[in-house]
Amino acid sequence: MQEQPDRALTPGLTARVELTVTDADTAQAVGSGDVPVLGTPRVVALAEAATVAATAQHLPAGATTVGSRVELDHRAATPVGRTVAAQARLTTVDRRRLVFEITVTEGGQTVAEGRVERVLVDRHRFVERAGQPS
Template identity: 40%
Template sequence: MSLHEGMTFEGAWKVTESEAADRHGNPFVHVLTTPVVVEWMEEVATAGVQPHLLEGQGTVGSIVKMMHLAPTPIGLVVKVTATLTQIDERHLVFRIEAFDEVEKIAECRHERVIVDLARFHNKAGRKARGTGTS
């Protein structure tokens, strides 16, 4: 594993109609919806660390503490930057910020846990079959 504190990862998206709040259950609010901002923040952190993990490993989100600071209209581009601020064994902590073309729109403290994917999916499969998780 080649992860180290201070690593930075980025992504960018153009906001479309499908990411508007009124398409996600919040009528009359035609700007980028908060759940999509959270999704993009998680996506940047996930995609950023994945190439640095051992084969068969992945990460799962465990904590998201996000503040949505400003609205973003349809058509603007949002850039998300995630910085890996802490590594504690399998636990990764990120500081994530999102900016549209005008201003900072969100900030987040996000934690992810490194998992063995085969074990993780096996446990989820047992749960889905109703055979327990131990």
């Protein structure tokens, strides 16, 4: 990967992903609570999926992004059967660091919002290093 891989990654890139909540997505199922509504870990995963989608067509060959920080306010419960949508917008490109603003909505109501940071890495090197003992 070259030292200037962020040229194709510019603020303003967006993506939207949806999830229809199933029993497997609930706080009960994912171990984050004991209520049958969309669990916060699934909200985080949906937010990250939107960030991945926003940059997928703009990455240099051999590159990927990895999550490094999540700040998310989960504000409203979503029952099984409802559909939530996560919208990601790339707001900052600082060399390899990418910052996204996230909004998750259901039926016009904000369910969650926050920021996700990702880092641009060489996929092969990252995987190779991940398998090495520390």
